Amino acid sequence: MTEVAVCSGSFDPITYGHLDIIRKGAKVFKNLNVVVLNNSSKQPLFSVEERIQLIKEATKDIPNVHVESFQGLLVDYAKSVNAKVIIRGLRAVSDFEYEMQITSMNRVLNPEIETFFIMTNNQYSFLSSSIVKEVAKYDGHISELVPPVVEQALKDKFRR
Secondary structure: OEEEEEEEEOOOOOOOHHHHHHHHHEEEEEEEEEEEOOOOOOOOOHHHHHHHHHHHHHOOOOOOEEEEOOOOOOHHHHHOOOOOEEEEEEHHHHHHHHEEEEEHHHHHHHHOOOOEEOOOHHOOOOHHHHHHHOOHHHHHOOOOOOOHHHHHHHHHHHOO
């Protein structure tokens, strides 16, 4: 039984869909490391430090969740914390092809690390950080999509 699992993403910002996956993973593994990765193909709204703080606040009631950032390959991070499992969330079938490519590459890079796919609750199957940012930008209602701390952070960002 592995004690440490890793759940990574850009989390720009964290949504209730992300939290659903994190909560499910935290029930299965003794320690769950939530890792903020910088996706070079995206222009983030929040800095890495801001995202870490938002995730820490949103997961403060889950004692076995640890939040940090990492530059580089996720399999290298996993190895550095003795994790044998990477958790990936799936919203819909459309996510599977991309996630399968990533999983296959990770297996080439480190065959000792397994990937567990966790389906998010159906109520979050449409949800993405991009959608949340777009709605928040135009002052739309997002309280059912993100934790209150994230909702406030988005309001603050778009007021500037």
